[in-house]
Amino acid sequence: MKVDIWSDVVCPWCAIGRARFEAALADFPHREDVQVRWHSFELDPSAPREYSEPLAENLAAKYGVSVEQAHGMHAQMTEVAAADGLDFHFERARSGNTFDAHRLLHLAVDSSAGGSPELQDRLKERLFRAYLTDGEPIGDPETLVRVAAEAGVDADAARAVLDGDRYADEVRADELQARRYGITGVPFFVIDSTYGVSGAQPAAALREVLDTAWAEANPLTVLTPAGGSDAGACADGSCAI
Structure with missing residues (x-):
């Protein structure tokens, strides 16, 4: 099963969404068959x-509210995050452009560069x-x-x-696919492209959703052996003896 997730690394709901998705996977009986891929989405490309x-x-300034309301x-978002085991500190946050962070996430999943979905997920969590x-x-x-190095990505790579423009096209391709899907907010999960x-x-x-998609x-194909029947089965809350 493929799960593609669009998100941004400065999006608090995306971090919460990751935690909740991990909780959903925790006792999913087919967890080892789930392939997760993170995709780029910039909340503020400019x-x-x-x-x-x-x-x-x-x-x-963005939402036209007072600083106190912000x-x-x-504070409200911090409480929500805490319920999912996350420790947010918005008073420390130093926001900015996330395009380069997304490029490194593509490096982390590039198998030709030693990447993997597992490494990409570790980097995603570390960036959050x-x-x-x-x-x-x-x-x-x-x-x-x-x-990135703390997550296991080669620092020199x-x-x-970041010294060049590698993976810029991949970031833009992710964002183009998001527009094609009609994604306007994140996180957004796509399960088995369905x-x-x-x-x-x-x-x-x-x-x-995971259960339904699986x-x-x-x-399940139910087979009745030749010459057999379903007469030897209990049903409707009763069992004839």
Whole structure:
């Protein structure tokens, strides 16, 4: 089963969505057969490498609310995240352009460069934590190289990517596919190119989609041996003896 997830590394709901998806997978009986791939989505493609103003001020200007209200929104989001085992610290956040972070996520999954879906997922989690918990400047190249190395990506390879334009086309291709799907918000989950799930849905809801998709892709064929019947079966809450 393929699960493709569009998200941005500065998106708190995306981090929560990842945690809830992991919870949905935890007791999914076919977990080893699920292949997860992260895809690029920039919430603000025009963002500078790093914003000069604090995140709360940026949020207040964006949504036309007061700075106090923005702090309240962050506090509410922090509570939601804590319920899913995440430790958000918006007061530390140093937001900025995420295009380079997405390029490194493509490096992490590129098998020709030693990447894998598992490595990509580790980097994704580390980038979420760098921004939402540790207060790392998410658009700073040296920070990105260090964070990528901490996740297991070769530091020299990461630096070489950021020194050039490698994987830029892959990021844009992801974003083009998002537009084709009609994705306007993230996280967005696509299961087996058939089911689309928008938002950080509860783990139980995500598990239900996984169960449905698996059942449809792997229908059960019931066979009755030649000369046999279903007479020897209990049904309807009773069993004749």
